[in-house]
Amino acid sequence: MLKNYFKIAWRNLIKQKGTSFISIFGLACAVACCLVAYLFIEQVWFKGMLQPNKKEIFQLTYTTAEENGIVRYGTVADPIAELLPEEIPYIKSQTQVKTRIPVLIHDLESYQQRAMYVDPGFMDMFSFNLKYGYSGALNDPERVILTEQLSEKLFAESNPMDQEITLVLNGEEKQYKVGGVMQKLSDMELFNFDLLVNNESIKSAYNPASLKDKWNSESWTFIQIEKGIDPSQVQTELAALQKRQNEINPDNPYLSLDLVAYTDLVKMSGEIKNGVISFLAIGPQILLGAIGLFILILAVFNYINISILMATRRIKEIGVRKVIGSRKGQLITQFLSENLMVCFLSIVFGCLLAAIFLLPGFNQIADKNLQLDLFNDPFIWAFLIALTGFITLASGLYPAVFVSSFKPVSILKGNQQLGSKSFLTTVLLTFQFTLAIISIVAGVAFLQTNYINQNRDWGYDNRDKIIVNVPEAKEYSNFKDKLLALAAVEEISGSQNYVGNWQEEKEVSYQEQNHPIAHLKAEGNYAQLLDLRLKEGRFLDPDRISDQEEAILVNEKFMKSLGLTFPVEESVLIDSANYQIVGVVEDFHAFAFEAPIESMVIQAGADSIYSYLTLKMSPGTAAASMDLVKKTWREFFPRGLFEGKLQTEVFDPSFRDVRGVQNVILFAAILSVLLSAMGLFGLVSLNMNARIKDYCVRKIFGAAIVDLSQKLFMRYLISWIIAAVLGGGIAYLIVKSFLDSFFAYHAGVGLVPIGSGVLVLLIVIGVTVSSQLWKVYYANPSQILKSE
Template sequence: MLRNYFKTALRNLLRQKITLFINVACLSVAVGCSIVAYLFVDNHVNREWYHANAEKIFLVERQAREEGDLYTYGTTPTPLGPAMTDLAPVVRTVRVAISQATILSGGNEFDERIRLVDPGFMDMFTLPLVDGNSSALRDKNAVFLSQDLARKYFGEENAIGRTLQIKLQDQAERSFVVRGVTEHIPSQSCVEFSIFMSYENRFETGSTHSDDWNNLTQATFIQVDNPADIARVASQMKPFITLQNAADKTNTPVKAFIFENLLDIKRNVGNVKNSIAGRKLSWQGVIMFSSIATLLLLLSCFNFINISMAAAGTRLKEIGIRKVIGGNKLQLIFQFLTENVVVCLAAFIIAVALTGSFLLPAFNNIFGNGLIMDFSLRINLWLYMGALLVLVGVVSGLYPALYIASFKPVVILRDRLRFGSKNRFMQFLLSFQFVLAFVTMMASVGLTLNLIDLKNRDWGYDHENILVVKVKSPEQYNRMYKTALEQSQVLSVAGAKQHAGIYRTEMNVTAGEAQSHAIVFEVGNHYLETMGFHLTSGRSPGTRSEVVVNELFARQFGWETGEGRTIVIDSTTYAVTGVVRDFHHDSFQNDIEPLVFRLGDESQFTYLVMRTAPGSAAQASASLNSAWKHDFPDVAFHYFFQDQAFDEMYENSNGLLRIFTFTTVLALLMSCVGLFGLAAQRALSKMKELCIRKIFGIPQVKAILLVNGHFLVLLTVSALVATPVSYLILTAVLDSFYTYRMEIGPASFIIAYLLVIVTMLLTLLKKFVEITRMNPADILRNE
């Protein structure tokens, strides 16, 4: 019986190849997008899913007081890990340190962030080796690479046994042998180790000691047999608190060591300073991508219903005859549902292939994610796909099956049925598609205009013609400073430890009885002038005991002017000599914050900032690059132009725009397909009336409106409904991602609505032409 249902389903589907193609294409793209959205959401919520011991692994964090406030830090004392191995419930401990490094391979230089780890790292975390031996991690001269980095350094050649010249931060260049190549690790993981080596390399220079409780490491992980044992571990931490506080030289006494499970680290990263997990989760992105995937699925299901209902009009006699010869309603329902299941299965198979070959790589390329679709590792993905198949199958197929199977055979065979011509449910679905088309088009147009606005927005200072060189030592800074002064293209030069738009330090600042956080920049003489910051009053700092603040800082403390005021930072009192106009020290996605500029120690400067003559920045960088290679031949030259400081924000904005544009195109296509199907159905139902009216001389415009005027009304109503919805959604999207953005004006609506309406009218154009060219005699002759 079941076999017959499937044979009949395949035969019926193959008779309607265009309908089958449209349904499968729309569903497969929508399902593919939903798979990408699921992987994105799951990767954010469950970032450590692939670690077999995830529930047993805990990150040690310290709670310490700083200027009276209690903070949680991800960094811990270097000796803590080895000391905890003696605690009864602890199976193993692993310390992690991060070091900047310059790597030489094949005559090329690469800058990487290397992780230094203890030998138990490979046993604690699930990091499968493609080649090599995990025990080699005990060798100080061994290095492990991910597959991606192995290809980057050695191409398709076998990396095992190959040598890399590596200069760790503050260490001399040394030779390391590749002893292991690991599989790809998802980029969102807090344990993202593309390149790592033995932790013992951290002590090579002698400046860091393994028993120094005042020295901190980036992270300390512990593993226990049973997650419940972590309470026993916590109860034994008091001796380590005593050791840490006795050695502390930063006036931040530890109150407690606490433990956070590996699965929870990324979710709580916003509450932990200096966390190895990096940045806080972007829940706005999770919500947005989930919403887009849901809308696309709804659109494809609604489209499927409309097309199925329209196509069923050609099968009315089949339904009537099957009922006459004994077929019951339940059998017909099962037959139509079987056809729907076949379509859904085909769509899902194509969706998986489409996701793996195009959608997922494109998404990773746009947003820099490392999402992977691996069914062998993720049972949750199987469950999601199964649930999605059932949901899509029921939502898209149940109503057409119930509706079509409900017709009476007498009405069908006597040709008295005007199928679907006044079906309000189908009209509602089409209207919903129209609304979504308007909303997504409005979002795309709005984001495009907002991106244009961002690129033209005033930064608060002249960010053009500024060249910035990164330096790593006082020697590099001093030599390049002198070289820069000798360049005719360079107008002014200044150094900085922190640099606007790139790197910042937040500190507590006291003014009188009030206290607040502020961004503190330690800079050299002429930094403000070189950057083009505008002083609204006063002058630049001339000594190490003077500072300049921005307008927001002055307003926050209720100052009308800054001159004559004093502030306290780290128990040191500074005199305020001037106020600088507010500027965007961070991207437009973040608020302008209170700023303090003070003169810093040149030996700690990491940036050399130069203002060049207009149009001469590239020439200046070439001259400095040549001088750098002469003075520091073994060190890579790193520079950038200040107008590139917000490039990441622009790229993210472009990615967001591409996602919405893709969604808009899909929504428009699905709406057009649904509109075309219903227009064809309505034209068929109105054909006799139209022919008779044409005989009596109805004008062509009225003939077109008789058939398609109904859809123009639906389009108009949908536009009116979509207007407030579009405004609210675009406002929510812009507010979620940008602190500073454009104001939404009528131009966005006008452009968006014109694009949608013109597209819909072009969809109906074929029917317009058919109506105007129709010969009534050809139609009525067959009646």
């Protein structure tokens, strides 16, 4: 019987190619969106779950009493790892893990890379597939293992085995040879790193002198216990190590020394300080999950309407089946089996869409490496099976029950009407319209906000300026003089940080009240070089000793926050020293455009050695001079990391992140409009097929096409009006709240976003309904009414 059901289903799919395509395509798009959202959420919550030894691996943690209560730490004292084999006989393997970001040097180019310094047992405990080399390479302290991404970055597609690289950590330079290259890691891996290095190679750099200092030095420590051993046995043995820690280091007593299962690390991340997982990306998870669910609801509603449309062409088949004895349950089973085939095809094509189009695009936007690994990821199969079952029932159950409930007498007499007055389909379509308007409003609002922020006045002239770092203080003066000698350099100024980067947070005390400020220490000419706009007073004078010791420059926000007017007679207190406000500049963006402008203080220092230099170049020469500046920098710091950039580029990461969110929301908006149009197309076709004879009779009696279409348009215009009111109101509340949460300065949700959503939907309704009116316009009444 089931075999016959699937045969009938396949024949109907082939017979009704247009409606079948609409159904499968709509559901496939929803499946692809849900897959991307699921894979993103999965890589957060199921990190490391592909490790074969995951049930035998545990991390050591300890609890201690602090002012805010009991705190659990994910790191433990380094000597504990050394004592583990002596105290606990059940340990199969162990490793310490230290995360560092050294400077990697290769072919005179330098990079900052995420390195994990581990014991050789790390590669025994955790399973990684290698493209080149062997897992035992870390037994040699002079060798490193690279990720495939880093290998391609340094050596392109060539085999990098035995190639040399240099790592600079805490000023200590050490050469290594490549001993292995991992295959591309998926985001299911728990650790984030670019290369693995043997712990022994840096012990001299951080090995404390005293016994107490050794016990104060901490690392992540993992153990793998023998199969069949109860973790509670190991937990009992840890009491002796806890006691030793407290005896040697009573200033940091452990209340407990515990094991945390590797499989519990993610869900316990909020409870573990300095743990392996520190960021669960809840906001992006909610956003992507909401978009996936949003598109899925649209596609399901769309398919319900299409299913009813397809059933109208089989109404007599249903009547005949009932007459010859088919029960309602059998008809429901038949329709659900047909629906299962549609959903199965949708899952297949959805996986293809996700793998070929959506995932590469999303990975590029989000800087991720999500993969649809159907062969090695058991979780994805569970998700796809659950999704198939949900879509099959959600989209097919109502049409199956609805159609199978018709009376055979009414069907065969031709009295059963479908599609003309289906309240549910109208409600579903109105809901689709509402969701489409919300998505369009969100997309346009984000587009506006991104455009406004990218074209917002920065508060200073960002053109013709280069920022360059100074890694070594001893070369500061010579390097500065060398840069100043370049022909295109007009002026130069040093600073502890720079405008566009994170600023030091301090407090200013005025009239016995403390106020938070962003603090930037720089040479006296820095504000003028940056072309900050002076509002009142004067700039700092680099030649005045008093300005270097007791004067500050502030922004307008500082004056408003403290309720001051210029000139300010009283001094303010910063770091226990008094300073006089000599000038006020206009507010400027010092950190990120999505963040509000903070109270800012610029302080000059006497004979200070700064970490950055800002070069003011001749007009139009900044970009062209970057290579020359870098070459000069290399002469002084051949083994350092060059961090030079244009002042115009300081906010690029922030803009890139916002564009990524914008593109995701715009994609959702376009897809929702497309799905709504397909749902409307199905409903209009259903209405046309149900009333085509009525329209032909009217046409014979002289009714104009305008008269015939008026009633049809009116029905959908009512749905549009309801959706415009509901969608506009809901979008205003939701999108405005979302923008307020993420952006200090945004376009808001005004007439343009709401008007765009309402107008776009109206155009979609007009085009879709008009495309179906040709059936009436070109219909031959004699041919259609002949069947009567």
